[in-house]
Amino acid sequence: MMNIRYGLCLLGAIALGLLMMAWLYGKESVSRRAVAVFAPLALALGWLGARLYALLFSLLGACPSGPLFSLEPTLYAMGGAVLGVVGACALAAKLTGSSFEVLADALAPAGMLTIALARCAEIFADFGGSRVIENGPTFFPLAVQDSLGQWHMSVFFLEAILAFAALAYALNMRTSKPGERFSLTLTFWGMTQVMCESLRGQTVNLGFIGVQQIQYIAIALVILGIYAKILSEKPYKKKEPIELLCWITAIECAAAVVLMEYAMDHWVLPAALDYLIMAMAACGVFVSVRLVTRRACRNEDVPWKDR
Numbered sequence: 001m002m003n004i005r006y007g008l009c010l011l012g013a014i015a016l017g018l019l020m021m022a023w024l025y026g027k028e029s030v031s032r033r034a035v036a037v038f039a040p041l042a043l044a045l046g047w048l049g050a051r052l053y054a055l056l057f058s059l060l061g062a063c064p065s066g067p068l069f070s071l072e073p074t075l076y077a078m079g080g081a082v083l084g085v086v087g088a089c090a091l092a093a094k095l096t097g098s099s100f101e102v103l104a105d106a107l108a109p110a111g112m113l114t115i116a117l118a119r120c121a122e123i124f125a126d127f128g129g130s131r132v133i134e135n136g137p138t139f140f141p142l143a144v145q146d147s148l149g150q151w152h153m154s155v156f157f158l159e160a161i162l163a164f165a166a167l168a169y170a171l172n173m174r175t176s177k178p179g180e181r182f183s184l185t186l187t188f189w190g191m192t193q194v195m196c197e198s199l200r201g202q203t204v205n206l207g208f209i210g211v212q213q214i215q216y217i218a219i220a221l222v223i224l225g226i227y228a229k230i231l232s233e234k235p236y237k238k239k240e241p242i243e244l245l246c247w248i249t250a251i252e253c254a255a256a257v258v259l260m261e262y263a264m265d266h267w268v269l270p271a272a273l274d275y276l277i278m279a280m281a282a283c284g285v286f287v288s289v290r291l292v293t294r295r296a297c298r299n300e301d302v303p304w305k306d307r
Contacts, residue, residue: 017114053080
């Protein structure tokens with residue numbers, strides 16, 4: 001059953017995220033009507049996405065099922081919530097005649113703030129940690145104790161720190177085209193989640209690989225494909241193999257993540273080495289997406305030093 005303090009903190013995180021979104025709209029002198037339509041849609045589709053995502057993969061034995069309407073946090077999946085909220089953004093843009101890219105750019109930092117605060121709130125819930133610690137630190141804040149007195153590494157604190165880093169990245173990003181902030185922030189955060197999903201003890205797993213790890217990598221590759229297509233259609237595009245190189249790098253890095261998950265499940269290798277290689281692979285995917293996105297969005301009329 002959901003802890004009352006955790007539930008209140010979760011609602012507070014959502015409220016602050018929506019307030020930030022409204023503030024960003026006001027700052028950019030854009031009508032707030034889209035935000036007003038987006039808010040209830042995001043709550044409904046975010047919840048529905050998180051629950052249905054877990055139910056779908058529970059059929060494959062990737063996670064527990066439980067009833068459709070449940071207050072148990074372990075029966076929800078962050079990956080589904082992300083898809084639901086992005087869907088709400090697209091629907092709100094369509095209903096209000098707004099630009100999806102502009103609305104999504106306001107969602108990017110607001111979403112990161114919500115996720116960061118929601119992760120912090122997991123200190124009041126009995127989940128969000130690693131598997132039981134056998135040899136390692138057993139003190140707060142590096143580890144937390146569950147209701148059975150067992151110690152787990154506090155992965156949710158690491159996720160909160162990385163979400164705050166994504167928030168800072170989104171707020172300080174210099175963009176030239178709508179949608180750039182959303183795409184790069186989502187990719188940046190998604191690659192941090194690839195690492196964190198590997199550390200979590202309770203997540204959606206099919207065999208040795210985390211379903212949400214594959215989802216975030218797939219999202220990054222879709223974004224890479226979208227901006228590679230935009231770049232290829234530019235009349236001034238130089239005939240350089242940079243996009244092909246980025247594709248090769250991103251796919252190889254995605255394969256490296258899967259290989260490291262397999263290594264941790266089947267091979268006897270130092271865990272630190274596994275996670276180091278996985279982190280480098282996640283960075284490789286992000287750098288590839290960022291390079292192509294920046295090239296596709298840059299304004300050729302602006303001097304390079306000012307971009």
